[in-house]
Amino acid sequence: MIVSFDTITSIITLKIKSLMFFKKAKISDLKEMQQLYLETIQSVCKDDYNVAQREAWSSGVNNTERWTEVIETQFVLLAIIKDQIAGFGTLKDGNYIDFFYIHKDFQRQGIADKLLTELELEAKNHNSKIITSDISITAKPFFEKKGYIVKAEQKIIRLDIELINYKMEKHLF
DSSP, X not given: OOOOHHHHHHXXXXXXXXXXXXXXXXXXXHHHHHHHHHHHHHHHTTTTSOHHHHHHHHGGGGOHHHHHHHHXXXXXXXXXXTTEEEEEEEEETTTEEEEEEEOGGGTTSSHHHHHHHHHHXXXXXXXXXXXXXXXXXXXXXXXXXXXOEEEEEEEEEXXXXXXXXXXXXXXXX
């Protein structure tokens, strides 16, 4: 029997999706979330941002006060596979995706798609008509495929380093 790579990939993806569940984040999840954030920026974004840019961007991991505030004030959803955080997304004020990161070892397995769908459902539950976010160069194609449109290219300065991202939005129906 000959089995194609695409078939194997599809089977693995279906298996992972069936093992995944969502839960709301707690303060006890903070360290693992911060590690995922750091590793994702450093590895997944390396083709779009240079070392200095990734270091400047990931320096936000050290702002524990901000991270704690996010968990306490935003809707923070974790995608869990085998007791590990495979990804997380946050919704601020019912209409702004503040954080959206998928673990480097769980890229391109449908996790981002399911996580984004859950955040959009939460936004709809808040009667939001539009959902917005500031999206990295790396994540831009994914969000465009999901119906988000670029409203503006932005140049952000962090630690004296310029980073480019995009203000994007999607109309929720």
